[in-house]
Amino acid sequence: MITARRWAAGLLGALIAVAGPGLLPAAAEETPAKEPPRVELVLDSSGSMRIADLDGRSRMAVAKQAFNDVVDAMPAEAHLGIRLLGSQHRFPGSTKAVGCKDTKLLFPVGVVDKVEAKTAIATLAPTGWTPIGLALRAAADDLGTGETTRRIVLITDGEDSCGLPDPCDVARELAARGTHLVIDTLGLTLDAKVRRQLTCIAEATGGTYTAIQNQAQLTERLQLLINRAVDTYAEAPLHVSGTAACATAPVLAPGVYTDREEIGEHRWYRVRLAPGQELRASVSLSLDRKLNRDYGVLLRATASGGRELVRGSDAGSGRTDVQSAGLRWSDGRSADDDDAEVRTVCLVVSNSFSAPPKVSTSPGMPLELTVDLVAASPDPGEPVLGRGWTLLLVLALAGLVAGLVTGWLARWRISLRRAN
Amino acid sequence: MRRTMLTLAAGAVLACAAPALADEDATVPDLEVRTGGPSFLSATVIEPGHRVKVTAMTGDYLYWSFAAAAGESHKVDVRIALPPSADRHGPMTWTLDVFDGLRRRQSCTAGAQTATAARDAAQVELGCTLRRIRTWADPWSYDPLPGTYYLRLSATGLPDRDLGLPVSTELDLSVREGEAHPAGARMEAPLSPPVNAGTTLAPDATAAPTTVDSAPKPEAKGEGWLARLTGRWTWTIVGGVLAALMGVLGYTLTRHPRRWFA
Numbered sequence: 001m002i003t004a005r006r007w008a009a010g011l012l013g014a015l016i017a018v019a020g021p022g023l024l025p026a027a028a029e030e031t032p033a034k035e036p037p038r039v040e041l042v043l044d045s046s047g048s049m050r051i052a053d054l055d056g057r058s059r060m061a062v063a064k065q066a067f068n069d070v071v072d073a074m075p076a077e078a079h080l081g082i083r084l085l086g087s088q089h090r091f092p093g094s095t096k097a098v099g100c101k102d103t104k105l106l107f108p109v110g111v112v113d114k115v116e117a118k119t120a121i122a123t124l125a126p127t128g129w130t131p132i133g134l135a136l137r138a139a140a141d142d143l144g145t146g147e148t149t150r151r152i153v154l155i156t157d158g159e160d161s162c163g164l165p166d167p168c169d170v171a172r173e174l175a176a177r178g179t180h181l182v183i184d185t186l187g188l189t190l191d192a193k194v195r196r197q198l199t200c201i202a203e204a205t206g207g208t209y210t211a212i213q214n215q216a217q218l219t220e221r222l223q224l225l226i227n228r229a230v231d232t233y234a235e236a237p238l239h240v241s242g243t244a245a246c247a248t249a250p251v252l253a254p255g256v257y258t259d260r261e262e263i264g265e266h267r268w269y270r271v272r273l274a275p276g277q278e279l280r281a282s283v284s285l286s287l288d289r290k291l292n293r294d295y296g297v298l299l300r301a302t303a304s305g306g307r308e309l310v311r312g313s314d315a316g317s318g319r320t321d322v323q324s325a326g327l328r329w330s331d332g333r334s335a336d337d338d339d340a341e342v343r344t345v346c347l348v349v350s351n352s353f354s355a356p357p358k359v360s361t362s363p364g365m366p367l368e369l370t371v372d373l374v375a376a377s378p379d380p381g382e383p384v385l386g387r388g389w390t391l392l393l394v395l396a397l398a399g400l401v402a403g404l405v406t407g408w409l410a411r412w413r414i415s416l417r418r419a420n
Numbered sequence: 421m422r423r424t425m426l427t428l429a430a431g432a433v434l435a436c437a438a439p440a441l442a443d444e445d446a447t448v449p450d451l452e453v454r455t456g457g458p459s460f461l462s463a464t465v466i467e468p469g470h471r472v473k474v475t476a477m478t479g480d481y482l483y484w485s486f487a488a489a490a491g492e493s494h495k496v497d498v499r500i501a502l503p504p505s506a507d508r509h510g511p512m513t514w515t516l517d518v519f520d521g522l523r524r525r526q527s528c529t530a531g532a533q534t535a536t537a538a539r540d541a542a543q544v545e546l547g548c549t550l551r552r553i554r555t556w557a558d559p560w561s562y563d564p565l566p567g568t569y570y571l572r573l574s575a576t577g578l579p580d581r582d583l584g585l586p587v588s589t590e591l592d593l594s595v596r597e598g599e600a601h602p603a604g605a606r607m608e609a610p611l612s613p614p615v616n617a618g619t620t621l622a623p624d625a626t627a628a629p630t631t632v633d634s635a636p637k638p639e640a641k642g643e644g645w646l647a648r649l650t651g652r653w654t655w656t657i658v659g660g661v662l663a664a665l666m667g668v669l670g671y672t673l674t675r676h677p678r679r680w681f682a
Contacts, residue, residue, distance in 0.1 A: 187584065199479065199583055206459065210477045211584030220475070228458065237461070238617040251625070255618020256461065272625070278559065282523040282613060284460060310560055314525055318513075318576045321481040322460070326522025328559045328611075368461070370523075370613045380556055380605030385652035392659045399663030403670020411674055 035148045036079045038109055039229045040139045041067070041222075044156035045087035049126035049188075051157070055214050059157050059188045060126045066218040071117045073223055075230050081109030081142050082117070085135035085156075086128035100162035102128050103135040109142055130158050133165040136201070140174045140181055148236045149180040151229040153222065154201065155212075157188035168200040169360075172288070175205045176260060176363035180236045183207045184225050186218065204288045206321070206366065237368060242267030246304060246346035252371045260364035261285065263355060269347045271371055276335025278376040282312075282326030283349050286366040290359050293317050296352040299325045304344045315352070322368070323351075330376035347371075456482030456573070456589075460523060461615055463570055465636050468494070472591035478503065478512070479583040481574045486593060487612070489638035490555040490566045491600030496531075497592040498546040498573060503585035505540045512537050513577030516546040521567035521611030521635060526550060534576070546573075552598060556605035567611025568635035604652075612637040 049060040067082075074080060085103045106120055136152065143150040174181050184207040185198035195211065202209040208225075212218045237256035243249045249268040261267050273279055283299045296315035302308050312327035333339060349369070355361055453472040457463040463483035466472055476482055488494060498516055502508070513536045518526040531547030550564060557563035573589060612634040673680060 190581075192581065195580070195583060199580075202479075208458065208477060209479050209584045213586075217586060221477075224455075227455075228462075231455075231457075231462065236617060238619065240618075240620060251621040251623050253619045253621050254614050255616055256614060257618045270623075272621070278608075280522055280611070280613070282521075284523060312522070312524060319578075320574065320576060324460070324519065324523035324525075326520070326524045328522060330559055371618060372614050374609035377556060377606070377608045379558075380602060383604055383652055385656045387652040387655035391655055392662055395659035395663040396666045399666035400670045402663075403667035403672075404674055405670075406667070407671040407674025410671075 035146050036077055037148065037230045038079045038081075038143050038146075038150045039226055040081040040083055040109055040142055040150075040152050041070075042083045042085065042135050042139050042152055042154045042156075043067070043124075044130060044132075044154075044158065044188075045084045045124060045126050046128055046130040046156075046158055047086075047126055048130075048158045054188065054212070057215070058126075060124065062212075062215045062218060063155055063188070064121055064124060065215060066222055067121045068118055069219045070222045070226060071112060071114050071121070074112055074114070075227070078226060078230050079109050080107070080112045080226075081139075082106040082121075083135060083139050083142065084124070085132065086126075086130050087124065088128060100129055100131045101134065103131060103138050105138070105142060109144075129162060130156065131162045132156060132167040132197075132201075133162070133170040136167060136170050136174065136183065137165070140177075140179070143179075143181070145179050149182060149229070151207075151225065152181065152183045153186065153225050154183060154198070155186045155188065155218075156194070156198070158191075158194060167197060168204060171201040171204040172360075172363065175288070175366065180258075181205060185209045186212050186221060188212050188218075200289075206286060206288070240269070240369075242269050242349065242367075244268065246270060246302070246306075246344075246348070249346065251344075252369075254372045255370075257369045257371070259367045259369065261349060261351060261367045262364035263351065263353045263361050265364060266348055266350045267367065269349075269369065269371075271345050271347060271373070272342050273331065273345050273373065274335075274342045275331075275333040275337045275340055276376050277373050278328055278330035279345055280326070280328045280370075280372040280374065281347055282324060282370045284322040284324040284368045285349075285351055285353075286322050286368070287320060287353075288365055290356060292354040292356060295323060295354070297323045297325045298350045298352070299327055300348050300350075301327055301329050302346045302348065304346060309345065332376075332378075334378065335375075453484075456480075456484055459483060460519075460570055463635075466591075466593055468593050468595040470593065472593070473588070474591075475586060475588045477583075478575050478578060478585045478587055481572060482589070484571045484591065484593075485568050485635055486571075487610075487636040487638040488550075488553050488564075488566060488569050488595075490553050490606070491598050493552040493596045493598060494550045494569070495594045495596070496548045496550075496571060497594075499590045500544045500546070500573075501588045501590075502537055502541060502543055503582070503587060505542075507582070507585055508539050508579075509581045510539055510579040511577075512539075512544070512575055512582065514544050514546060515574060515576040516548055517572040517574075518548055518550060519570040519572070520564060521569070521613050523570070523613075524562060526564060526569070536577070553600070554602070555600045556602060556607055565611050566607055566638050568613065568637070610637045 050058055052058040054062045083105050087104055088102050139152045171183055183201055183205040185202045187194050187198045199209045210221050237258045240250050240257045240259055242259050246268045249270045251270045271279055285297050294317040298313040300311040310327050310329045312325040314325045453466055453470050455464050456474045463485040466484050466486050515534045520526055528548035529551055530549040533548055535544050535546055537544040553564045553566055557565055614634050616633045
């Protein structure tokens with residue numbers, strides 16, 4: 001018994017010794033050092049923030065307290081930056097040329113020193129102009145480029161007082177850079193113009209708009225947005241550029257991709273399909289600008305010769321964020337088929353959107369494409385055998401009839417034999 | 421003879437026990453979910469029995485996802501407490517959209533997916549009972565298959581002035597299990613899309629058929645011994661035995677009628 005146990009221990013030790021060096025690096029590779037989630041708060045520090053209309057306190061005071069609460073509850077892994085706009089020059093009082101370049105980085109994006117952050121927030125005083133467009137551009141630069149999603153939270157009470165660049169165009173331009181930037185906007189006033197501008201910025205980048213009416217709401221919303229950044233930052237898809245024809249289209253492996261597609265444009269992609277594999281693809285087009293009421297998305301899979309294999313489409317109308325379609329297809333060959341040739345399947349995404357005349361159509365709308373290759377599920381066919389009570393009854397009755405017939409035949413034969 | 425009758429009765433009892441198991445409600449301990457994701461990729465994963473209570477804004481799009489297995493039929497109920505009517509400027513239309521793992525729109529067999537609340541209404545209720553998940557379907561069909569399902573809740577029609585107001589929503593997801601059709605068929609992989617970033621390949625390369633991460637997948641249910649016992653083979657074999665017994669019975673009826681009818 002003891003010898004057996006020793007044997008087992010020795011064997012286990014040997015196994016660990018052999019497997020150990022092989023296992024450890026593999027485990028290390030699976031969890032590469034991830035970029036931290038990055039958020040930048042852009043706070044309007046213009047003169048109008050002095051107005052006291054939120055629970056009887058000034059907009060600035062409410063924003064300051066919300067910032068303090070948020071800094072306190074900051075998740076340890078998140079990197080936070082704070083940028084101000086209109087904090088240095090007076091409005092009115094300074095020239096537009098100076099006032100409209102007024103944006104200052106209060107904290108560079110990084111791990112937050114809570115005490116330092118709070119002292120800096122306490123010194124804020126509302127003064128100047130509102131160059132939102134410029135501040136957004138600067139904030140995007142602060143966050144840098146990388147593979148993960150970054151978020152800008154814009155807190156403002158007024159529309160851009162500088163005119164150019166138009167903040168909404170800036171937002172669309174930043175989104176089109178392909179750096180996975182989302183801008184959430186918080187409006188501290190219910191003014192119609194402000195709301196229109198902020199919803200436009202949010203929609204252009206896939207963010208959200210909130211009309212803030214009190215302190216608690218601002219704190220809760222800020223916390224939600226920062227938590228959202230922490231939860232979702234890692235899921236950033238790869239940026240590809242679909243082409244105008246299948247022959248030159250990029251070849252995609254399973255995963256998620258982003259691209260941009262203009263109204264009426266067709267974008268082609270290719271997928272290599274081995275025998276016994278099933279292709280699954282889905283596409284979502286984001287409605288990031290004002291469009292006419294009805295729209296549709298079409299995703300088609302074609303053979304490399306252009307023959308259509310299958311299509312998925314969806315249409316809709318009214319307010320929505322994305323319009324999606326999906327398809328699955330396999331060519332019926334099994335994995336152990338003699339014909340082991342890998343075939344190319346082309347995917348083409350098209351849309352039937354239309355925009356009112358003044359809406360700019362370039363850059364295109366964000367497109368999210370998911371490609372998956374899995375084992376094909378062959379047709380199960382009809383079952384070989386029956387089941388159920390009816391079957392039993394039929395079989396039993398058949399047996400009974402067979403028995404009766406056999407029995408009577410036997411009796412008839414015996415009676416015949418006796419008669420003879 | 422008595423022995424044969426006993427065997428027969430035993431067989432019948434065994435066969436009866438199986439279908440009784442089919443219809444039952446799955447109960448999962450309650451758990452509160454307080455978020456809804458902003459997109460398909462970052463949808464909040466929920467399970468039947470979770471209590472979902474989310475505060476959001478009127479313009480938000482809220483996404484949840486759940487895993488569904490063959491034979492299940494899900495029911496979603498949503499209650500939305502609307503902002504105070506003093507802040508609102510007109511009727512508000514809310515919509516609950518359901519998508520499968522390939523982001524294909526799914527129909528509901530019952531329930532109002534879209535409802536319009538008048539300006540003075542305090543709340544609006546939406547609901548959807550999904551079709552029963554099938555075990556297999558042609559690649560060309562839109563049948564519901566095992567895999568990830570997405571729910572999207574949004575205000576699809578409202579005055580622009582009413583955007584960004586706070587609402588609180590409650591969502592209940594329940595499941596009813598039943599028999600999965602077609603029997604004996606299965607999908608090799610559930611319709612759970614990958615969520616990791618893709619890679620582009622050289623034109624002549626082939627990708628490995630596996631992906632790292634995916635949206636929630638239904639747990640692969642091992643075929644239980646009871647299920648195997650009530651399959652077609654069992655029914656047919658029991659039927660054959662029954663037929664043989666009945667044959668013997670019929671034969672004895674005719675051979676020795678006096679034992680039965682005297």
